[in-house]
Amino acid sequence: MNRFAGKTVVITGAARGQGAAEAARFHSEGAHVVLTDVRADEGDALAHQLGERAAFVRHDVTSEDSWAQLFDETERLFGRCDVLVNNAGIYRPAAISETTSELIEQHFRVNQLGTLLGMKHATTPLRKSGRGAIVNISSVAGLRGFSNAIAYGATKWAVRGMTKVAAAELAPHGIRVNSVHPGFIATEMLKENSDETNRIGADAAPLKRHGTADEVAALVAFLASDESAFITGAEIAIDGGWAI
Numbered sequence: 001m002n003r004f005a006g007k008t009v010v011i012t013g014a015a016r017g018q019g020a021a022e023a024a025r026f027h028s029e030g031a032h033v034v035l036t037d038v039r040a041d042e043g044d045a046l047a048h049q050l051g052e053r054a055a056f057v058r059h060d061v062t063s064e065d066s067w068a069q070l071f072d073e074t075e076r077l078f079g080r081c082d083v084l085v086n087n088a089g090i091y092r093p094a095a096i097s098e099t100t101s102e103l104i105e106q107h108f109r110v111n112q113l114g115t116l117l118g119m120k121h122a123t124t125p126l127r128k129s130g131r132g133a134i135v136n137i138s139s140v141a142g143l144r145g146f147s148n149a150i151a152y153g154a155t156k157w158a159v160r161g162m163t164k165v166a167a168a169e170l171a172p173h174g175i176r177v178n179s180v181h182p183g184f185i186a187t188e189m190l191k192e193n194s195d196e197t198n199r200i201g202a203d204a205a206p207l208k209r210h211g212t213a214d215e216v217a218a219l220v221a222f223l224a225s226d227e228s229a230f231i232t233g234a235e236i237a238i239d240g241g242w243a244i
């Protein structure tokens, strides 16, 4: 498949995990890809590994200046932007009684504000594309409640809601916006929180396993492609059945 030949895709949080798998997937289908992250060494190495049609830009999704510079740089590098994947995220579990204002603000700034600023700054380049698409990575924690995730869950429900607002507002400009809700996906994020995810019993989903970053990447690519041209404002779970 060469669904993204001639297109440019920006993926945040692409130095590792699902973002890295998404970058590789879009690149393998002919896209020019801009990988962004605060992890500069890993992101730079991955872009070099992908080779031609790939570039890394150091970018902090919580900074509005950083977003404006990112799309200027993307147009300078590849002349256009057709797809934004708002993938960067953090997950720091804590009981409600242990949740500090600082923890809430950290989640808010990366997961919620970062996604909102991305949609804001992508609008102009995506309008020029004529067939723009935004894919926002929420979570199964944006579809149902999990204990010890009040700060994380709040932002992932917000991503789901903001996706619908943006889908309504940007449809007249030819931009589709959808949210993806991964369940437990085998990445560093899961490993770094293994005590918590073992407590929840991540393997207890009806399909009895963790998902892979490549499985999420395939869904994200579908939602960014013209094959999903009639899908906008949708929330798609990829969670082995956790949200049933």
Ligand SMILES: NC(=O)c1ccc[n+]([C@@H]2O[C@H](COP(=O)([O-])OP(=O)(O)OC[C@H]3O[C@@H](n4cnc5c(N)ncnc54)[C@H](O)[C@@H]3O)[C@@H](O)[C@H]2O)c1
Binding pocket: 012, 013, 014, 015, 016, 017, 018, 019, 036, 037, 038, 039, 059, 060, 061, 062, 087, 088, 089, 090, 091, 110, 137, 138, 139, 140, 141, 181, 182, 183, 184, 185, 186, 187, 188, 189, 190
């Ligand atoms: N792994 C899971 O089980 C799971 C489940 C549901 C949803 N998600 C969501 O999927 C997305 C990807 O997660 P992952 O599993 O690949 O985790 P990960 O921790 O491996 O990757 C997240 C990436 O985001 C980057 N990032 C963090 N803060 C940033 C910032 N301020 N600016 C730019 N980049 C920043 C990190 O450096 C990292 O490279 C996240 O939004 C996460 O919340 C993950």
